[in-house]
Amino acid sequence: MAKISEFLVVVLVIFAFLLLLGGVGIYLLVKLGKKAAVKAKQASTRLATHVNAMGTGDAAEVERLRLDLRREVSLTRQAVEQAQREGWGLGDLPRLLADLQAQADVHDAQLGMYAQQRRLSPYVDHATLDRLRQHQAKLTAMCARIRADLLSDQVQHTGSGIADLTSRTDLEIEARRSAPVDPLEQIDELYRRSMEERNDRP
Template identity: 65%
Template sequence: MAPIGTFLTILLVIMLFFLVAGIAGIYLLVKVGKKATKKARKVSTRVASQVAAMGPGDAAATERMRLDLRREVSLTRQAVDHALRDGWGLGDLPQLVAEIGTHADQLDAQLGLYAQHSRVSSYVDHASLGRLREHHAKLTTSCARIRADLLNDQMAHSAGGIDDIQSRTDLEIEARRRAPDPLDQIDELYNRTMVNRSRPDDHR
């Protein structure tokens, strides 16, 4: 009876192991599937926005504003992340960019809603579009100013390093030049003296 009990115990342990592995596999598949679904939705939304931005009218203009806003915010985030990786002291700039991103998401939703209304109805509030344009201009201008400021700081830092490299290069080249040989200088002086002595004879 003991061997049978041991066999059943081993069998139950193996079955339990496969059960746990199966549950873990199903969990991973569900998690990966959710991520893939989210990415697919984002891609489909972007493609739809790009297609809608190609047409005429207020709806297309609004979609172009959405694409422009997303691009500006993305470029600004990349610039700030790059500066952080390089160890730049940015102060409250990362927090400011995060707030800009939050406002940009809200404006993107508002622009999308306005574009939807423009496509399905001919009665739209053009004053609202004007306010949306103002908000869009303020956010995109802020992004451009942040990137320009970061670029100026980086260029100023690089300029100091480049000037230092140029000075060191001049010093290194000067140090590598061969010092004049005193014997060569004496020989050159002697040759000049002989030439000067021979010139009066040539005139005669």
């Protein structure tokens, strides 16, 4: 009887452990599924934007503006991240970029709303479209200015490195050259050789 109860306890412990593992597995699958759903939604939104940008008219133009803005912000973010990896002193630039990215997301949502309304309604609000274009121009100009400043700093740093390397190369080449021979010593050497040749003749 004791052996049977021990066996049942072992089976129940194993069963409880398997239930616990199953619960953890289900939890992780649900969490992974939610992340996959969010990624799929983002991908479908981007795909829809690309497809809608291929058309003509105001809605397609606005979709192209959205794509341009995303590209500009992405390029700027990559430039700032590269500068951070290389250890450049960026000051408050990463925080400024975060604010710029947040504002670009708001602007992107506004552009998306305008494009959707433009596709569904025949009535056009030209004043809003002009303001959206102005905001777009300001945001993309800020991105371009940030990238240009970072690139200028990098080129300046590279230029100083190249100048240092050039001066070191010049010094090394100069050090490798043999010391110039004194012309008087050359004349003495030639005279000595000619005298030796005369003495060697019978």
